[in-house]
Amino acid sequence: MKKIYIIHENREWTTHLTNRLEELGLPYEEWHLNEGIVPLTEAPPEGIFYNRMSASSHTRNHRFAPELTGAVLSWLEFHDRKVWNGSRALQLELSKVNQYTALEKAGVKTPKTIAAVGKENILDAAKRIGTTSFITKHNRAGKGLGVQLFHSTAALEEYLQGPNFEEPVDGITLIQEYIEAPEPYITRCEFIGGKFVYAVQVDTSEGFELCPADACQIGDLFCPVGEEVEEKPKFQIIDRFNDPILEKYEQFLQDNDIQVAGIEFIRNKNGEIFTYDVNTNTNYNADAEKAAGRFGMLELATLLGHELVKVSEKTLHPQK
Structure with missing residues (x-):
């Protein structure tokens, strides 16, 4: 039976997706690539493969997980398997130099x-x-x-x-x-299937650890007013965000064969946008999504299910 194969090294960041896959009744298998082998003498299984390898794997003592993932992706692509966020996505995930040169090539301004x-x-x-x-x-x-x-x-x-x-x-x-913004926040645009889903405003007043995953959160920010405490969430989905930069981002993702990503930018005091990070192992903040009624992992799981159907139909009817 064909499956959705999830390539990753951190189960805490993957459980939200697998929960959605189970909710939709979709067959899947996790490939945790901290260690392993790449059987180049064999053909990989049929299905759709979604790469979620992270540039920060070394902070979880998974130092060579990206290198192993690179070998696995080469193996899969050699055998013409359907891969979301393949070798090029991994290359950009692991190098901001590669990100910035690719963004500038696409006409997207990055900081000096x-x-x-x-x-x-x-x-x-x-x-x-x-x-x-x-x-x-x-x-x-x-x-x-x-x-x-x-x-x-x-x-x-x-x-x-x-x-x-x-x-x-x-x-x-x-x-x-250093791009000084008039207000202490950045904007993160989420894309699934290469298309814009929503944008998130991220408060940076307490530092730069901006991963939206629940496991990464350092807690909501608080602003004391007298004896009362007013909660200020770190992540807030922007209602009906629209900007010409989105068209450039979608073209950039298409040109670099990236299906899932979070792209972060900051505006200076003149309103100019500077893009500084492309995260191809994107996560979604549960509190922000619940407040906005938008659910990235559900949309991602649904699209992966559609891709699995396409792969299955192509196998049954290869001339189509």
């Missing part, structure tokens, strides 16, 4: 960025970036981990020489101009 390896070169890059305030981040990261904001090269040098410096897993640190 310099990549560097080695502490002296990181400091030199900060001097060359041309802005007083700048951000450092890992080329291969996820969840906003490793992001630091600096307002001087002296502060960066102190960080580089101190005990808190975080070495990127691939050795590449990015130095990026």
Whole structure:
């Protein structure tokens, strides 16, 4: 029997999808690729394969899961299996340098960025970036981990020489101009099947760990007013979001064979959009979805089910 195969390394981020697949009565199998083998001497099973490998796998002691996934995707694609978020998606997931060059090629503006390896070169890059305030981040990261904001090269040098410096897993640190927004939030646009689903406003006032998954949340933000406490959710779905950038995003996803993604941008004080992250292992925030009555994993599971039907029909009627 043909199935939906889910490629991943973190069950906490996958259970919401498998729950929806079970709700719809769709057959599925999880491939947890922390370790494993790739039987190149055999053909893979028939079905549809959905890659959810994460750039942050190393933070869960799954250091080589992306490399193993890359081998598996090559095997699947060689045998012409239907893969959502295949090799190109993984390539972009694992490198912001690749993301930015692909976005710029698609006519999408990104923040000014310099990549560097080695502490002296990181400091030199900060001097060359041309802005007083700048951000450092890992080329291969996820969840906003490793992001630091600096307002001087002296502060960066102190960080580089101190005990808190975080070495990127691939050795590449990015130095990026700081885009100052008039309000402390970014916007994340969600796409399923290559099409826009909804946008989420994400509060950044308490830092840059922006993963919307329930397992990643550090709790809602609170704003004390006198003795009362007013809740302010970190994630809020924007009602009827519409912007010309969406057309460019959809074309970018089509050009790079990406079916599922969350794309994040920030506006400066002049209203200009700067896109800084493409997450092909996107998650959805349960509280925000419940409040808006929109459910990304249900829509994703439904579309995967439709793709499974197409694959099954193609097998039965190969001339179609």
